[in-house]
Amino acid sequence: MRDRYEPAEIEAAAQQEWAAAGTFAVREDASRPKYYCLCMFPYPSGKLHMGHVRNYTIGDVLSRYMRMQGCNVLQPMGWDAFGLPAENAAIENGVAPAKWTRDNIAHMKRQLQSLGFGIDWSRELATCDPDYYRWNQWLFLRMLERGIAYKTTGTVNWDPVDQTVLANEQVIDGRGWRTGAPVERREIPMYYLRITQYAEELLGALDRLDEWPERVRTMQANWIGRSEGVNAAFPYRIDGHDGALRVFTTRADTIMGTTFVAVAAEHPLAELAAQRDAQVRAFVDDCRRSSVMEADLATLEKKGVATGLAVRHPLSGAAIPVWVGNYVLMAYGEGAVMGVPGHDERDFAFAKKYGLPILPVIDVEGRPYSTDAWQPWYSDHGRCVNSGAYDGLDYAAAVDAIARDLEAGGLGRKQVVWRLRDWGISRQRYWGCPIPIIHCPACGDVPVPDADLPVRLPEDLVPDGTGNPLAKSKAFVECRCPKCGVEAQRETDTMDTFVDSSWYFFRFACAGNDRAMVDGRAAYWMPVDQYIGGIEHAILHLLYARFWTRVMRDCGLTAVDEPFRRLLTQGMVLNEIWFRKPASGRIVYYHPSEVAEGKLKADGQAVESGGMGTMSKSRRNGVDPQQLVDRYGADTARLFMMSNVPPEHTFEWSDEGVEGAFRFMKRLWKAVHAHVQGGHAGRPDVATLDAGQRALRRLVHQTLAKVGDDIGRRRMFNTAIAAVMELYNALAASADRSPQGRAVMQEALEGVVLMLSPFVPHATQAMWRALGRDSLLVDERWPAADEAALAQDTSTIVVQVNGKLRGRIDVPVDAAESDVREAALADPSVAKFVAGQPVRKFVYVPGKLVNVVV
């Protein structure tokens, strides 16, 4: 063993040894428990970023830990390789997305390998490989057959200059990011997946995902958004046509307080009114120009316009005016709402603004009502008033009675409504999985026969920002109808990239099968035992994957309902943001390393601080992991990313923290070196240890128990590392060089090496050898804590008087409460604060604490 810690050399040697032994290639093995540890696969954006390092280090620590627990561990890796950035790079540099993507993959793969992750690379996949995406197409066709996939129109952002559809991200302040032209909404035909058909199951099953973070389950439940309410019809006769305006409400008990109804701009009644009234036309057109993003819609000033039309109240028969409101969402419920200004805050504000009547119909006991100003309790449940036959009923009774009466009149019923919408998967983009449909002038939309799959994406096209290159490629578009053989056109839309990431975990388990989407190997490995990825995926990706898995189940491809048994949502990695905003033009960002004390190093002038934000290319605040590995080694990079912060928290980058981790590695290396220089050390004779040796040995075994628990149960890698550092500090303070002392030290250092091996696998392998052990450390078992070593004769009890810490007493571990009480009251400091007052209460927490209440 060298006396200096040389990570480059050590890490190369360890990685070669693993490669030579095929350490991380796994296959199905019924004799051991399987453990499938999966990290969300990366988008190949160019270089690894710190979020990746954090994500994959967490996965690798858990994989290596579970391997030490005796599990057959699968840890695969692949590439979420389709997506918008490849097209943007193409527009900027003129390089084909395929080449750009594959070059990035090659580079990032080398980076991952240099970090020493225990990945089974034989299972690597990229979603842009036809061998992968053909199964997207294949299952899509099964969905069409089952009516899960269907076609209808959807709304997109349209850039009128580039004649192209824009992603939400490409719309900045209502304008196209490249052209600056005001974006328009367009209705185009799109394919949808009927995820709403699974809404009930997706919601109900959340209860059984008890190893998912509570907050993710809550977010998903709210996203799916089950609402129980009443669907009510407001009949009308307009231009001699009879009809009914349908609304959905969760507050049917307030229906007698309806003083207007509001419809979305896209609602048929709005369109009807617009045809008759120029003002309505202008308002509706204005609404259609606004953003399609919900966050934008929800923050708009609430505006409306009267249509001049009226509907009849379904119970009272009163005439109710119809308004168009910019806050009414066509996609939720019926695209129309009943306006009850008396008991809905938004309706109240709307009524005030437009002079509509406010009619209180609920009495909340003990609370006054005045139409002058909104009060929070106006929307509370209460008893009906001013509601005719319903007066005096509480919420549940009123809803029941009103639903019954509506139903009797054929004007309504109870209804469950979901916030969840069907999943639109059509993208008017090149770099994605082609949708396997052929448009035939005679037969209509014809599915591509299975035998013709995959529909290959041509890889030589270079997008230029105008339209979809696929649509311009004759070679791709022109084809024959599979049914009748006439000239036909291929669908040029591609699939949402969320499709690619909705089932890749199945494919890892049965890599290389070119005859089926999945096989029996997937049955062995699935479900994923531990899934790890960013909290930003808490809703969409995870929900789509849960949905897709159920579709596969219903197609007979798997018996699994839930793809991910346990979920860890890692926090984001943040760094400082620095920028300048020129009077005209775009914001310019500067990397934190270019800035010192708020000034740009290059010109000495001030730059603005954007605080801490996620590391991103666009904000130029990423830290390149490669530099970290080159300078300190992979082990230090891994140790640093796992230290100091629990994995679920946001991680704030700090250069000094890296130095700290590196120092610890050097210190530990030296300690092992110094110990080994003293020659062979035997096993401790536990019967003859002195008090100091027993205490040190107890700490070793306490730490073993704690670290195992921190990794295995709590996923608190930061406290696991802290506990090992604490143990190291105690070892470093020990000056016992007796044979027994050295034997305890040998046991302790072996324990430290084993405990740290999931975090810093290269250096610990070298130390393991230095300590005289010949095996591959990855194949060792996690050591169980020795119960005998943990035993203690006395315990220290904290003594409080009136809840304040006043003293500590040492008592035998098996002391009776009366003895503890006596000892506590005898403590001089305690006696001082009790000062002869009678003890009103004596609280005793055995082995821990007493509280004397006087």
Added chain:
RNA sequence: GCCCCGGUGGCGAAACUGGUAGACGCUACGGACUUAAAAUCCGUUGGCCGCAAGGCCAUGCAGGUUCGACUCCUGCCCGGGGCACCA
């Protein structure tokens, strides 16, 4: 706007099931070694009062429950994530 999460020293944090607030690391300061610096090692490091022993205050803010609250409850303030075409 809506949904979710978080807020503890100079900084990142720990305190797991309501029971010793600040483990561990970083920074800063002091010291040792050195011709010097770096590296390394040792010590101090929540605030206030005190020579000390010790005491008081303190977990975003304002209340509440409890023998006891960082932890539970109510309201507020601030920060982060998501909002369906970034992945």
